[in-house]
Amino acid sequence: MAVLAKRWVRIPRELSVLDFRVSDILPLEYERTVALRQRNLPCDATLARTLDGLKARCEIDTIRSFTNGITSFLEADSGHDRHVVVRQSSGYDQTQTYRFPHNCLNLRSCLRSLTLGKYCALPPLHSYNTLTKLILRNMSASTPVAMYERVFEDCTGLQVLHLTFCCCAHTTLVVDAPCSHIRELVLEECSFFVIELRDFPMLVRLACCLTHTSKILFGSVPSLMDINLSFSLEDDSKVAARWIDEFDSFLGMSPTITNLVIRFIGRRTWIRPSHLERKLPHLKKLSHLERKLPHLKKLLVADMPSNWDISWTRGLHMASTFLEVLHIHVPHSEMEPDCMRGMNWSKSGNELRHHHLKELVMIGYTQRNIWLLKYVVRVCTSLQCIVLLKDGNVRYIGL
Template identity: 35%
Template sequence: MARRSSGKGSAGRILLQHRALAAAARRVDRISSLPDDLLHLVLRRLDTRSALGTGVLSRRWAHLPRELDALDLRLADMLPPRYHRWVHLYNDACSKGTLRHAVRLQIVHSIRRYERRAMRAFASSTVTSFLEGPRRNVKKLRLEFVVTGNTGCVNAFVAEAMDAWGVEDLEVVAKSTFTRRDGIHLFPSHGLCEQPRVSCLRSLKLGGCTLPSLHEYSRLSVLILKGIPKSTPAAAYEGIFTLCLQLQTLHLISCGCCTSRGVSLTVVVDSPSSQIRELVVDKCEFFRKLVLKALPCLESVASIQSRVSFESTSSFPCLIQRNLTMGFAVGLLGVDWRLELELDDMFFDCTPGIRSLVIRFTGPERWIAPSTSPSEFLPNLRRLLVADVPSSWDVTWPRLLLEMAPNLEILHIHIDVVHGVPADEDIPWSSARDRELRPLPRLKEFVVAGFEGTARQIYLVKLVVRACTAALRLVAMFRNGHVRYRGHWDWEMVTPREHYSWSDEQKSSVLEQIKCGVPASSATAPVVQVVLG
């Protein structure tokens, strides 16, 4: 017996009639007659919860969720709207400082209760849907949850997915409960699964977990570790390099390595048989440093707010791309703005094959001091980006790099106008500045974003342009503009659609000064484009 809502008046009936007519107009169920492979193309575009849910539509759909080849299971899907309202309330009140301590504790308590309850649901429905459910052929599995007492099922699930399903691509992300930072998910001591040697695992990403033993996964080629606890010994990290010899990509993000007293440790990478091609060390502030001794296949390396050094006697013949992002912003800000990074500390002599180089300044290490023995360290460098240079700092220092890179083709410089130090004090660079640059016979493109037309900026542009020859095609200076990164080693300069409105006087003065250094056009060398925007 259907209950009728008493509030439904004539408007509701008209709507129903309308819907019935519309439905009659297309009575055919077109979607259910599509072949399975097309329905899977549709389901793959839905979140896992919605895709699983289509199983109840009709018998036609019942088997489709069992065939999903990717599952993305997040605790967030289990958290009710009330949870999010509490979190919002808490954050809002904290930012305004209007909450009494006792009330704040009470809210945190409720929020954590929601998390625990959702985690129980996560555990029980994981068991009924997947551990006790039909055997699946899932290739990609992602689990994201909060560390509570209920996470034992995660380990059982991971083992099942790897041993029985043959998962190739696994991501396990453990988070701390609300406002805490210390939640770490523990894997069993014997490892992730029962039969690592026959595992299909190719890609593994772990977040907020202990580091399991990985050397038996003979197909593992991509490993991304995030938030591995500080208590992890240096040998565990070193073992990844020396024991997981099939790895090609390794990212260490916010990982730590300290003694029990909190003294950070050095990790030494010495693996002459390693196949690692890509190494990213990102915000690993709790590594004292990572010393690279031997990684013969290394092609790309990025050190982002982390200390990575190359052993001076070693060589990295395959290394062609490098990203060097400096900045240990926390706590150091304002302590020593003139912190110098010796050119020698950039280890260019170990990496002469570099073709593409990104240098970013996001912290106090904004300075590069000349090396004691300048030489042609970067003979193969083709693309150079120097980014986030504070506007008050002497922008002419990249000449140091230009001196070392006679074959440069593309030079991009980005001056950070927004986040730069207030320009109450212009900070000069001590190196000799009246000397001309060595010729840059292959330089094609020179772009400066964040160009304000200061004397020093014009000086730099003139200096570079004078060193150019017939290869030069474009010199562009944009007041507004920024860098868009495509991964760690590739980028493009984004220039605004609408140009800055320079006054006629400024414009002609800047252009005149620069154009006089531009190589003359001839039959073989087309006209050089000079843009001020």
């Protein structure tokens, strides 16, 4: 312990990342013992048991010294931008839950960013007054939903929360946190079927990669401006149950949204092309749609299946009366699309004008998209820039 502490005293405090490993402080005798036992040596059973006992005692003593040394190091450090990552090695007993040493990072802590990995128990976050960013990764399926909900309620200073590949014992996540200061929420490949943002006053940016989630319910989210939604469905067995057109359920979101990204990924999509035509009658209820997206300024529709009629985006366009930038991306396909021509709209005397759209970009443009292009040019009075690309891709860079 004393030797370990002296060794860490010389560590430069300005380093941004420190990686401490138990294997770095195990004695050479331990490695020799492990090598012998892996070869089933020594042959004498009594001597073998003696070596096993020494090896186990060495592991216990080393881990105890390592833990004490880490505690002393954290207590001595007064840094404000420390990033602590807790991970389990592949050989660790995965039935055991790691207990984060929150006793040395309590009210005196200046910890601002914390990442917890698989099989880590969540520390009492109400003690972390300065914590502003929390990342939870690969949480086990036995994790109670109350633990996730407690994150929103207990850590009032938190501003950024990322949940990545997090599983749960419950299918519905309800966020009812009127005192929360979280401004950015990222949910990626989590197991929640339903996400209800009941009371989330400070949330500004939301990104969701939706594989299992079939519904997002928006309650009081008055500050929400940026939304990135990615839809993915990999299991064919779920397709039949979800053939209903669920896209409209995602339009009933906060009216304060200014930026929206919609992306369709996966081997199968859960909106039938034939269902998309049903969106056109919605234009007769334009006042209803305007109430859904009245402040939207930037819209990206990415990875649209090539056999869809691209003209269905007209509904989104007309639903966003203040839309300024519209980007549509259709991946290149070697197969000839089933629908060779887009939908043709004849000119109408009472055709509504769009006075704010300035930029239209279409990636994957083909001749069958000419009707949508003509329509946009005809009704958009402020159009300044049109970009038509035959091929291209969209790269996700997060919020």
